[in-house]
Amino acid sequence: MKHAVVRRRRGYEHEIEIREHRLIVDEPQEKGGTDQGPTPAELLAASLASCTAITLEMYAGRKQWGLGTVEVAVDFEEATADEPPRFDVRITLGAELSEENQEKLLKIAGKCPVHRALKAQDVQIHDSLDFVDEIEDED
Numbered sequence: 399m400k401h402a403v404v405r406r407r408r409g410y411e412h413e414i415e416i417r418e419h420r421l422i423v424d425e426p427q428e429k430g431g432t433d434q435g436p437t438p439a440e441l442l443a444a445s446l447a448s449c450t451a452i453t454l455e456m457y458a459g460r461k462q463w464g465l466g467t468v469e470v471a472v473d474f475e476e477a478t479a480d481e482p483p484r485f486d487v488r489i490t491l492g493a494e495l496s497e498e499n500q501e502k503l504l505k506i507a508g509k510c511p512v513h514r515a516l517k518a519q520d521v522q523i524h525d526s527l528d529f530v531d532e533i534e535d536e537d
Contacts, residue, residue, distance in 0.1 A: 411435070439483075443472040446485055446512045453510035454489070454503055463499065466492025485516065 403415045404423070410431040414421040423438055425431025436444065447470040458465045469490040477483040489507060507513065515521060 408432075439474065439476050443474045443485065446487065446510075446516065447472040449510040449512035450487060450489065450507050454507055457503070457506045463495065464493050468492070483516075487513075 404412045406412050410425040411434045412423050414423055422435030423441060424434040425437055426433045451468050451470040455465065455468060471488045473486045475484040487507065
């Protein structure tokens with residue numbers, strides 16, 4: 399199983415630790431944050447975009463298709479009480495491909511792990527709660 403840890407720095411600003419990598423996530427000022435990094439929803443959209451791009455590049459590499467420039471842009475709307483989240487994925491390539499290969503790439507794009515997780519009806523999330531030995535004062 400893979401591992402990611404998030405630790406509070408101050409306010410809504412948190413540090414994400416994944417392997418030896420560190421990222422900052424925060425909320426914009428209008429939501430009470432200090433805007434020191436992208437929001438969790440923005441990271442989710444970025445995960446979808448990067449996973450889609452890498453999945454397409456890996457597939458094209460196996461098929462020995464040249465894709466040229468690869469850009470994946472994701473526009474998104476966060477979930478509300480009445481509506482699920484919405485992600486619009488736009489793939490731009492710098493090479494010309496046959497209509498058949500274009501259709502195949504769109505199908506492959508939908509098979510990236512993040513895309514599949516977002517569409518899954520049976521995603522399993524298990525929450526648990528632990529406490530530190532010493533209580534810390536909140537900022």
